[in-house]
Amino acid sequence: GAGVSQTPSNKVTEKGKYVELRCDPISGHTALYWYRQSLGQGPEFLIYFQGTGAADDSGLPNDRFFAVRPEGSVSTLKIQRTERGDSAVYLCASTRSGANVLTFGAGSRLTVL
Amino acid sequence: GENVEQHPSTLSVQEGDSAVIKCTYSDSASNYFPWYKQELGKRPQLIIDIRSNVGEKKDQRIAVTLNKTAKHFSLHITETQPEDSAVYFCAAVSGSARQLTFGSGTQLTVLP
Numbered sequence: 001g002a003g004v005s006q007t008p009s010n011k012v013t014e015k016g017k018y019v020e021l022r023c024d025p026i027s028g029h030t031a032l033y034w035y036r037q038s039l040g041q042g043p044e045f046l047i048y049f050q051g052t053g054a055a056d057d058s059g060l061p062n063d064r065f066f067a068v069r070p071e072g073s074v075s076t077l078k079i080q081r082t083e084r085g086d087s088a089v090y091l092c093a094s095t096r097s098g099a100n101v102l103t104f105g106a107g108s109r110l111t112v113l
Numbered sequence: 114g115e116n117v118e119q120h121p122s123t124l125s126v127q128e129g130d131s132a133v134i135k136c137t138y139s140d141s142a143s144n145y146f147p148w149y150k151q152e153l154g155k156r157p158q159l160i161i162d163i164r165s166n167v168g169e170k171k172d173q174r175i176a177v178t179l180n181k182t183a184k185h186f187s188l189h190i191t192e193t194q195p196e197d198s199a200v201y202f203c204a205a206v207s208g209s210a211r212q213l214t215f216g217s218g219t220q221l222t223v224l225p
């Protein structure tokens with residue numbers, strides 16, 4: 001696609017529920033990143049994919065968070081047993097292999113009540 | 114890991130004046146330093162970047178300077194306009210890591 005697409009744009013859920021956030025990167029971009037942005041803060045790194053594999057998942061806060069990219073294109077961020085502290089905007093970004101310039105999606109705003 | 118600090122957190126300037134935002138980084142292996150602009154409710158967008166083999170880069174009213182010895186870099190916006198009002202983030206990428214580490218952001222307000 002022309003840009004990085006993220007769905008849903010907004011998600012409201014209750015504490016303890018499971019959520020999935022989807023990212024469709026720019027066509028041909030092999031690297032895909034997930035970031036989390038809390039109000040008034042800079043984006044915080046979660047996980048980075050090169051192709052289908054997670055090259056670096058050191059930013060995932062705990063084992064409730066998991067992400068997949070089974071075919072090397074679309075990625076899904078999965079959050080189990082959501083907590084109120086998970087409320088944030090989840091940003092996805094992609095780039096060509098070997099490049100540093102990230103193109104961000106519009107984000108998925110997650111609110112956990 | 115990399116740590117990026119950004120100052121000031123808020124900055125107000127009169128239209129037409131210059132604005133300067135400063136960042137420091139901790140990892141001497143960092144070699145790429147982008148700046149992103151984020152308008153309210155929008156995605157971060159790259160406005161300028163610099164690599165460690167140059168000291169300064171300009172693009173119209175925007176410039177970035179890098180001091181590798183001191184491990185700091187700055188964003189300079191000249192002849193500011195109301196549409197420059199936004200949150201600006203600096204970031205750094207080290208040679209070993211692939212992810213950007215962001216600063217905490219600067220809310221720039223350009224007063225008409």
